[in-house]
Amino acid sequence: MQQTNFKVLFFAVASGLIFGLGLILAGMANPAKVLGFLDLSGAWDPSLALVMGAAIVIGAIAFAIAKKRHLSYLGLSMHLPTNRVIDQSLILGSMAFGIGWGLAGICPGPAIVLLGAGSFKGLIFFIAMMIGMGLYELLESRKNKAANQVR
């Protein structure tokens, strides 16, 4: 059992904050710019490809270190994904997300940043996103219940 301590919460807030500042600086928190990136056949703004590229270069170094460790620098266990199966829900879910992203130009991180920036339209998106996540959990728990009853 890992105890909640000040350091754990400090690094969590710091990560979220730096992540959010990065989204704002990168232009990811500007839905019009995101749609400009997704619009390949119009006048294409390639900026967001550079955002991802830079993030992945730094991420790759950090995750290479993380993979070799059993515990984090704070002594917490490493929660790295182990699932390697490419299944239907991964594909269909990602497809649905891509359609939503293409409609509004907002993904979950920027949705929270827009909320903090006091955007009313951002709030509408955020509430809908939470409902969407809730619906998924509801369906999943029903599916699990049904599976248990069959057994």
Add this chain to the structure above:
Amino acid sequence: MLIDWNNFTPWSALAGGALIGLASAIFVLFNGRIAGISGIIGGLIRPRAIHLSTSDISWRIAFIAGLIIAPLIWQLFTALPNMQIDSSYVTLAIAGLITGFGTRCGSGCTSGHGVCGISLLSPRSIVATLVFMSAGFVTVYISRHLLGA
């Protein structure tokens, strides 16, 4: 393909991307967690049947709090850049619903799959990223150029 040089912002894109990478690096190396936003929020609204300890709830809320205060901290130093949402309320509601459902069903979004997962060379994340990027490109093509919205 036509490049939109007027809106191309390579330096802020690279610097912003580096900050996103740095945040993901700190989060995995210190907290031992993947900085996947949809997974972090989604973990808060799971049914009670799946056990969540208070420490599990608190780090999630702490990370989200960091994201929410980012624009407020930014404004202490300079004005926020343009955050332009042209979509109608109906479009935003539909987009939000399928983004929420899709990211949970596909176990990740741009941050978890696109940044962290690709950094880990996870085959699932590489596939997921290719799928949601393609779906995004196609959706914008249909909505802007075929329907002309």
